[in-house]
Amino acid sequence: MAATSKSNAPQLSKWQLAIILGIGTTASLGFAYWYYKKKHSKKFDKNCEDVYENSETKPKKRELSNDITYTKKETSNTSETPYSKAKAFKDKGNKLFKEGQFDKAIECYTSAIDVCPADRGEDLATFYQNRAAAYENLKNFEAVINDTSKALEYNKSYLKALYRRAKAYEELGDWQKCLEDITAVCMFDGFRTESYLKMTDKVMKELSKKEAKETFSQREPKLPSKHFVRHYFISFSEDPIMKSVEEYKKDMKNPAELSGFRLVIHHLAEENFDEIIPNCNVEIDRRGPDLPEAYLVRATFKLLQGQIQDSLADLTTLYALESVDVKVRVNCLIKIGTLKVQLEKMDEALQHFNKAIELDLNNADIYLHRGQVYLLMERFNDCLKDMEKSCSLNPNFPSARAQKCYIQYRCGIQFNDENQKSAALKGFEEIEKNFPNCSESLFLYAQVLSECGEYQKAETYFKRAGELDAKDPNVYVHLGILALQWKEDVNLAIEYLNKAISMDEKCQFGYETLGSIEIQKGNLQRGLELFQKAVDAAHTETELAHLYSLLLAAKAQAKAAERFGLDLGNLV
Numbered sequence: 001m002a003a004t005s006k007s008n009a010p011q012l013s014k015w016q017l018a019i020i021l022g023i024g025t026t027a028s029l030g031f032a033y034w035y036y037k038k039k040h041s042k043k044f045d046k047n048c049e050d051v052y053e054n055s056e057t058k059p060k061k062r063e064l065s066n067d068i069t070y071t072k073k074e075t076s077n078t079s080e081t082p083y084s085k086a087k088a089f090k091d092k093g094n095k096l097f098k099e100g101q102f103d104k105a106i107e108c109y110t111s112a113i114d115v116c117p118a119d120r121g122e123d124l125a126t127f128y129q130n131r132a133a134a135y136e137n138l139k140n141f142e143a144v145i146n147d148t149s150k151a152l153e154y155n156k157s158y159l160k161a162l163y164r165r166a167k168a169y170e171e172l173g174d175w176q177k178c179l180e181d182i183t184a185v186c187m188f189d190g191f192r193t194e195s196y197l198k199m200t201d202k203v204m205k206e207l208s209k210k211e212a213k214e215t216f217s218q219r220e221p222k223l224p225s226k227h228f229v230r231h232y233f234i235s236f237s238e239d240p241i242m243k244s245v246e247e248y249k250k251d252m253k254n255p256a257e258l259s260g261f262r263l264v265i266h267h268l269a270e271e272n273f274d275e276i277i278p279n280c281n282v283e284i285d286r287r288g289p290d291l292p293e294a295y296l297v298r299a300t301f302k303l304l305q306g307q308i309q310d311s312l313a314d315l316t317t318l319y320a321l322e323s324v325d326v327k328v329r330v331n332c333l334i335k336i337g338t339l340k341v342q343l344e345k346m347d348e349a350l351q352h353f354n355k356a357i358e359l360d361l362n363n364a365d366i367y368l369h370r371g372q373v374y375l376l377m378e379r380f381n382d383c384l385k386d387m388e389k390s391c392s393l394n395p396n397f398p399s400a401r402a403q404k405c406y407i408q409y410r411c412g413i414q415f416n417d418e419n420q421k422s423a424a425l426k427g428f429e430e431i432e433k434n435f436p437n438c439s440e441s442l443f444l445y446a447q448v449l450s451e452c453g454e455y456q457k458a459e460t461y462f463k464r465a466g467e468l469d470a471k472d473p474n475v476y477v478h479l480g481i482l483a484l485q486w487k488e489d490v491n492l493a494i495e496y497l498n499k500a501i502s503m504d505e506k507c508q509f510g511y512e513t514l515g516s517i518e519i520q521k522g523n524l525q526r527g528l529e530l531f532q533k534a535v536d537a538a539h540t541e542t543e544l545a546h547l548y549s550l551l552l553a554a555k556a557q558a559k560a561a562e563r564f565g566l567d568l569g570n571l572v
């Protein structure tokens, strides 16, 4: 548990996005999974936290003299040899460097390089590296790359030179090359230093965002799994459309007798989700009596397909219509708010939630979803307040209460607040008492329990959630992760994950987790295939970007292992 608060940082962002998209139950390990084993391994004790702390502050406090390398003072008399001359030039260079006279330092290092005997590789590596440091101060990044590359020719495991070259590539926006170098740095370093990991994360995000954008723009939009869609709708307790669906379910009709929006309701009840958009199109084209509802449903399914702009266009049109039912209008505003968040327009998102509150002060859905936005903005107190408000407005909505407890637990971790944590655990127990059959609550409780290290209990709750919601493949993904964390039983984990995938061929989280395991086992090819399947199953650009980051990380690590003769198997 010692490192939990730190190692949570990268996990949280994916989890936050997951919840924003209405998949709070499929919290993913995200990029962190990659070095998951490192962070959770027993080697990571208190001392490691110290290493993290130190390395994090180091670059800021870095003194110039740290950048250059000194060689041991020779005690013997060598002043006449070319080698001793070279060292004398270097010493002079170092002195000038410390004084900030980089141009002159460069001249000295150049002289050192010129006179140094060719068989003094180790020294030449140092001279080049030091000259690169001077060039870096002059922001001549191309020269930094030239000199660090030279240094690396003489000493290929020269970490300082490699890191300097990575930074230069970053400055020049050469993300691919930067990623390769910084990945190698992380590997040499054993994934220990926070500043290296942060840089890797940043570069990976740049690259994967670009790839995701390209892929996404070229592919046909597609819907996520039925399970996903079901869970998305569960996150709204006052959805007017779903109310109609529930009504309709009491007295189902033959679809041949139905037309217009009634047909949409029918297919929603039957979970024929592929029929939804075409039937909404019909209602919208003929401007039928249920025009607002048709816009709302079409926008919702486009949102689920990750078509942010199209969804937003429908919702905006709907909002401008007159005499729309207030529940429809509010649901529309909540969804606009959520989309604005995905476009990273937080202020506009909050404005839409506020408008919704003006229209329908006591609508629990508004607070639940605004709470999730606050969470993303790291306004934890506002988040919890909204979650509590939502629960008090609709105490019979256990999934909101479970989300509240989950977030409360997260905040407890964030702020090291034991009271929050135990309140969250108590909350889960209360929900269980009142709603013993709410699978979502059991599922979130199980996740929290496994984070507390209460693995046995976590397993029981995951299994109960799985019994209640027999179609949820994510239960098995989590059981797989639990098998790793708790029993360190890779084979059992793989068994669970294969089950998840066989239950739902779109189980992106399953492919992703299994892919990570295969790669950690050294089966690069199999891992990459699985990541590719996860990419195929992903349906939003955000998810694609996340998955590309895994793919890119795997490839970069394999490449670095080959280039520097590192053993991938030893690293994981």
Ligand SMILES: *[C@@H]1O[C@H](CO)[C@@H](O)[C@H](O)[C@H]1NC(C)=O
Pocket (backbone or CB within 6 Å): 077, 078, 079
């Ligand atoms: C350096 O050592 C050599 C013998 O190894 C000697 O001839 C020479 O005088 C010495 N030079 C100095 C400056 O001490």
Ligand SMILES: *[C@@H]1O[C@H](CO)[C@@H](O)[C@H](O)[C@H]1NC(C)=O
Pocket (backbone or CB within 6 Å): 140, 142, 143, 146
């Ligand atoms: C870097 O090396 C290339 C190829 O050797 C050379 O053309 C270029 O001028 C060098 N750039 C700098 C700034 O030294």
Ligand SMILES: *[C@@H]1O[C@H](CO)[C@@H](O)[C@H](O)[C@H]1NC(C)=O
Pocket (backbone or CB within 6 Å): 122, 155, 156, 157, 158, 159, 160
């Ligand atoms: C290469 O550089 C590293 C420092 O990063 C050093 O520990 C190692 O001894 C050097 N290897 C050679 C062959 O000079």
Ligand SMILES: *[C@@H]1O[C@H](CO)[C@@H](O)[C@H](O)[C@H]1NC(C)=O
Pocket (backbone or CB within 6 Å): 435, 436, 437
């Ligand atoms: C929960 O489910 C069990 C078995 O499926 C059932 O017997 C029980 O009545 C349910 N409890 C509630 C409160 O719905």
